[in-house]
Amino acid sequence: MTHADKVHPEEIKNVEVLTLRLRKLKKEWEEAEPQVYVDDTLLFTESWKETEGLPVDIRWAKAFEKRLLECPLLIRNDEIIVGSLTKFIRGNGTLCAMKPHEILEMCESGRFARKTSDTESTKITPEDLKALKEDAEYWVEHMPRVSTVNAALEYDMGPGVFDLLFDRGCVFEGRGVRYKMDRGLFQNFSAYGGGVAQVSAQCIDNGLNHVIDLCKKERERMMAEGDDEHSHGSAQFLRKYWLLEACIISCEAFIKFAKRHADLAREMAEKESRPGRKAELIRIAEACERVPAEPPRNFFEAVQCVRLYHLVCWKESSDRPEVPVGRLDQLLYPYYKKDKEAGMVTPQDAAELLGALWLKIRECENLVTIPRSQRAAPGSLLPNITLCGVDKDGNDLTNEISWLVLEAMAQIKLSEPAIYIRYNPDMDEEFILHALRCNVRFGGGNPAFLNDKLGTERYLERGVPIEDASNWNASGCLGYHLDRMEHVGGGHNINQLKVLELALNNGFDPRTQKQLGPKTGDPREFNGIEQIMEAYYRQLEYFVPILHKVKMLSLCTEITDGPMSGLRCAMQYEDCIPSGLTPKEGGARYPEGRTSWLGSRGMVDLADTLAAIKKIVFDDKKVTMAEMLEACSKNWEGSESLHQLCLNAPKYGNDDDYVDSIYDELSTHVPEIMQRWIDPITGKKPMLFIGAAAGHVVIGQSIGALPNGRTAGSPTNDAACSVMPGMDVNGPTAAINSATKKAYAKEFVGYAMNMKFSKNVLNTDEKLKKMAWLIKAFMARQGWHIQFNIHSREELLDAQENPERHKNLLVRVGGYSAYFIDLPPELQNEIVQRSMHDRF
Amino acid sequence: MEGIVYNIQRYSIDDGPGVRTTVFLKGCPLSCLWCSNPESQNPLPEVTWRYTSCKKCGICVETCPLELIKLDEDGIHIDRKSCDRCGKCVEACVQEALQMSGKRMTVEEVYDVVKRDADYYKVSGGGLTCSGGELLMQADFVTELFKRCRGDEIHTCADTSGFGTKEAMEKVLVYTDLVYYDLKYIDSAEHKKNCGQSNELILSNLVLVVEKGIPMVIRVPLIPGYNDSDENLTAIAKTVAELDDGIPVNILPYHRYGENKYRMIDRKYQLEDVESPTEEELDKAKKIIESYGLKCEISK
Numbered sequence A: 001m002t003h004a005d006k007v008h009p010e011e012i013k014n015v016e017v018l019t020l021r022l023r024k025l026k027k028e029w030e031e032a033e034p035q036v037y038v039d040d041t042l043l044f045t046e047s048w049k050e051t052e053g054l055p056v057d058i059r060w061a062k063a064f065e066k067r068l069l070e071c072p073l074l075i076r077n078d079e080i081i082v083g084s085l086t087k088f089i090r091g092n093g094t095l096c097a098m099k100p101h102e103i104l105e106m107c108e109s110g111r112f113a114r115k116t117s118d119t120e121s122t123k124i125t126p127e128d129l130k131a132l133k134e135d136a137e138y139w140v141e142h143m144p145r146v147s148t149v150n151a152a153l154e155y156d157m158g159p160g161v162f163d164l165l166f167d168r169g170c171v172f173e174g175r176g177v178r179y180k181m182d183r184g185l186f187q188n189f190s191a192y193g194g195g196v197a198q199v200s201a202q203c204i205d206n207g208l209n210h211v212i213d214l215c216k217k218e219r220e221r222m223m224a225e226g227d228d229e230h231s232h233g234s235a236q237f238l239r240k241y242w243l244l245e246a247c248i249i250s251c252e253a254f255i256k257f258a259k260r261h262a263d264l265a266r267e268m269a270e271k272e273s274r275p276g277r278k279a280e281l282i283r284i285a286e287a288c289e290r291v292p293a294e295p296p297r298n299f300f301e302a303v304q305c306v307r308l309y310h311l312v313c314w315k316e317s318s319d320r321p322e323v324p325v326g327r328l329d330q331l332l333y334p335y336y337k338k339d340k341e342a343g344m345v346t347p348q349d350a351a352e353l354l355g356a357l358w359l360k361i362r363e364c365e366n367l368v369t370i371p372r373s374q375r376a377a378p379g380s381l382l383p384n385i386t387l388c389g390v391d392k393d394g395n396d397l398t399n400e401i402s403w404l405v406l407e408a409m410a411q412i413k414l415s416e417p418a419i420y421i422r423y424n425p426d427m428d429e430e431f432i433l434h435a436l437r438c439n440v441r442f443g444g445g446n447p448a449f450l451n452d453k454l455g456t457e458r459y460l461e462r463g464v465p466i467e468d469a470s471n472w473n474a475s476g477c478l479g480y481h482l483d484r485m486e487h488v489g490g491g492h493n494i495n496q497l498k499v500l501e502l503a504l505n506n507g508f509d510p511r512t513q514k515q516l517g518p519k520t521g522d523p524r525e526f527n528g529i530e531q532i533m534e535a536y537y538r539q540l541e542y543f544v545p546i547l548h549k550v551k552m553l554s555l556c557t558e559i560t561d562g563p564m565s566g567l568r569c570a571m572q573y574e575d576c577i578p579s580g581l582t583p584k585e586g587g588a589r590y591p592e593g594r595t596s597w598l599g600s601r602g603m604v605d606l607a608d609t610l611a612a613i614k615k616i617v618f619d620d621k622k623v624t625m626a627e628m629l630e631a632c633s634k635n636w637e638g639s640e641s642l643h644q645l646c647l648n649a650p651k652y653g654n655d656d657d658y659v660d661s662i663y664d665e666l667s668t669h670v671p672e673i674m675q676r677w678i679d680p681i682t683g684k685k686p687m688l689f690i691g692a693a694a695g696h697v698v699i700g701q702s703i704g705a706l707p708n709g710r711t712a713g714s715p716t717n718d719a720a721c722s723v724m725p726g727m728d729v730n731g732p733t734a735a736i737n738s739a740t741k742k743a744y745a746k747e748f749v750g751y752a753m754n755m756k757f758s759k760n761v762l763n764t765d766e767k768l769k770k771m772a773w774l775i776k777a778f779m780a781r782q783g784w785h786i787q788f789n790i791h792s793r794e795e796l797l798d799a800q801e802n803p804e805r806h807k808n809l810l811v812r813v814g815g816y817s818a819y820f821i822d823l824p825p826e827l828q829n830e831i832v833q834r835s836m837h838d839r840f
Numbered sequence B: 001m002e003g004i005v006y007n008i009q010r011y012s013i014d015d016g017p018g019v020r021t022t023v024f025l026k027g028c029p030l031s032c033l034w035c036s037n038p039e040s041q042n043p044l045p046e047v048t049w050r051y052t053s054c055k056k057c058g059i060c061v062e063t064c065p066l067e068l069i070k071l072d073e074d075g076i077h078i079d080r081k082s083c084d085r086c087g088k089c090v091e092a093c094v095q096e097a098l099q100m101s102g103k104r105m106t107v108e109e110v111y112d113v114v115k116r117d118a119d120y121y122k123v124s125g126g127g128l129t130c131s132g133g134e135l136l137m138q139a140d141f142v143t144e145l146f147k148r149c150r151g152d153e154i155h156t157c158a159d160t161s162g163f164g165t166k167e168a169m170e171k172v173l174v175y176t177d178l179v180y181y182d183l184k185y186i187d188s189a190e191h192k193k194n195c196g197q198s199n200e201l202i203l204s205n206l207v208l209v210v211e212k213g214i215p216m217v218i219r220v221p222l223i224p225g226y227n228d229s230d231e232n233l234t235a236i237a238k239t240v241a242e243l244d245d246g247i248p249v250n251i252l253p254y255h256r257y258g259e260n261k262y263r264m265i266d267r268k269y270q271l272e273d274v275e276s277p278t279e280e281e282l283d284k285a286k287k288i289i290e291s292y293g294l295k296c297e298i299s300k
């Protein structure tokens, strides 16, 4: 890590990220009609047919190579950073080998959904439609109808297992186990199968020629001396040979892909009459001739290299391209510093380049093949950027690029990438204010702040040395990983609220009308909350080993089934080359990382539900348990006042010990149960994940009305420790206190706190400072992840319609802050009006 | 010791430095026409009705043992003179549209809430603000509360109209770190006309605070057509500057946002036709204050 020079905010505040040319490019993209892009899938299939009979690693690598060598390229007019996913200004990529049935269905219906919006179908030409349909048909013919994971689960556990999985009982939710989910050849959409490739600073800095060289040497060495990692003749020994070959093919393909861009740029330069543009094109050509084979020579080449990495990783991770961009400020800073000192780059130049990179990253879109209702994270592509952090010696690494990236975010105002700041208490307060100001300008939610110390400590506790432990970055939704040292995949989740629902129904699932869990007693006969909790724990104890089994079967089936390993191995070359294993197979330096995650969803709802039962049934004796359950089963129909009573019961997030103590007990006991069985893959305690991101909508659909006042099918709480919307009536400090009463974030990964403010509560630096203090106190109390949303106009409108859901909506009016719902309608209207025009 | 508290607002962002908790005390000897917290004036608890939440179900009407609640198409009306504050209607309303504003609380009870945010005060230099109502009406309670804060190194701020006895003021000041002092008029007759009391005590207590050397901020609510004359502003600036021109002055622009609260307690709002001051008017007021060498800010 390069030591950061002092930042001069005035230099940064005046930069124009969206220069005229970028504004034009952005507008052009925004206005372009999305098109279905088919060239890559056709190339893939063509290669697949050509490589019939070769080892599967090679087949994947060759298919990847063919796409990179033959796909059409696009350099748009006036682009300064190049590398487009498709030949269209706005194209949606896809691979039929992933989900042929779903794509075929789309071809037949003529409707192509897309990631960002489903209101209109993505366009496709008649020729492309014909070709895509044929392609899909080929894969349908060559693929079994039911995914191999599902087949394996059914074989091993019987058809009853599907009653627990997503879309049926929904006790478990994991992307690899969706019932009837059709997967093609590659299971990489699943949480485990592929995971994703990641932009790696180490690879950029060393150049891929270095990696290719290592692969070749290792292969020669192996041939000459045998392999000391594995016994001769073992399957792994034999596999390693092909894996190294796959690495070489993938890296070389990537280098050639860059060279193709160089050639195109030169060709365009020759025809170009404007001398300025000509020079730019030559600069692009020179960069793409250099990187990624060799290390970048300057800042511009480094930015161009990051772009190419992101694009290629995206292509390789085809169907789940959540490619983390990593610690962008750390990666770019050494190049920037050197150029700036040499007078070759100014903050303004850097700002424009970052803006250009930003637009290219955001451009990548794929066709969506999952029905909207089942999507976990609608619209999210998760190319996360991580900033700041401290090094192994405790130095704050915030630098000028950290400032500029935030500025780019605020000026460009596109939903992604998401920015994560590794927060440490010694950070310059000016920087935090800059981040918060950018948050407000952006419209809220970005950046998020992560607890730097806690993140590093989690790795240290696992025995990871400080050099590696301090190099983590945000990935996926609410996850994090070590650059080039961990497998980046997801986790399997248990839906805690469903487990409780079963406990409240003696193991019977009201929705599927099946006995899914053990009979833990009829709650109508219970006479205290302890018995309810006991029944819930017993249900959980029954399901956790099953979850482990499902997870293991999913993973081992996918490992044998779907490789796509070449590029990913190459990116983790220090470990994967000697071991001859892909990251997902345990080749990563710290294999237990995200492969062992178990997710626990709905903890807040769980605590609220138990608190409401305790209060209304057992303490205040307002209704009997029988009456309560009856009202829930009717989704509150005819029990409106009981429903209201339930909504008014103590709720988590208000610093109210009545319910917080229940949350606390759950947070101790649930991990204890979930970690009682070791992870069958790593042989260690599973790591627990509690993030919900947008999965709360999906799991909520399977759960009926419950005593916390929820109605059947409504979303569960939207994050790990945020408060149910509208329920935090005591303000942000109370909400944070509930979330940090104990060091919960140590136990659970993904422990995110979402807070909402109205824009006009944040209109002066003085008030932003108060928000900065909230962050400081949150981190001091061992919080993990906090972000601030700004209320939208829609929300204000909804608050007018449904005041009960927005008890906490604080707005800034005149000289003070007021709860929105307390204001008379006319003034509410005024504020709604104003929310449209507020500008910072 | 007990006080009557009508609200405790945590993470209150406008009542002093840092992150603060503001304890609003009930009861005020003044009755400023523009008061934005009318429920704070009566020293006793009273039922408030949040009409935006009311479903007009009539349950409260049936619940009141004294039959004091009437329901018509505008909502409910309570005969407040006869109400004995039994709270039965509040308990019965599941919509939480009815609330009892004002609760007897001990110093310990209040302090329990205050110290929950100690971590936030620590990182921000914040603390407790007592506001009202008029805290001098409950001087002993405030003093005790502030004393507890001092013990735990929590910053204290007294937000006062200055209307109270000298003894009350002296008592409170012992444990006060910062005073927010409201000045509306210098002319006593005007003060009496619009705020219900003459202002001699206010002006003498002001001198007292200055003499004690406790940091202070003067706050001037600016009500167009009432106290925004050049004459009044000049008098305020002069008074402050003569005492100590290092005292900052904050202007609080008038807003109508308290209007609805009158309806919540069956009262009528007096200032229906007054609009918020314009940017120019605010700027002008600021310039007058500044012309006396004072630092002046407009609260946004």
Ligand code: SF4
Pocket: B049, B053, B054, B055, B056, B057, B058, B059, B060, B061, B076, B092, B093, B094, B095, B096, B097, B098
């Ligand atoms: S105040 Fe409450 S109980 Fe009375 S009518 Fe309104 S909602 Fe019903």
Ligand code: SF4
Pocket: B047, B063, B064, B065, B066, B067, B068, B069, B078, B082, B083, B084, B085, B086, B087, B088, B089, B090
């Ligand atoms: S507080 Fe008691 S007396 Fe007063 S209106 Fe409510 S129920 Fe009637």
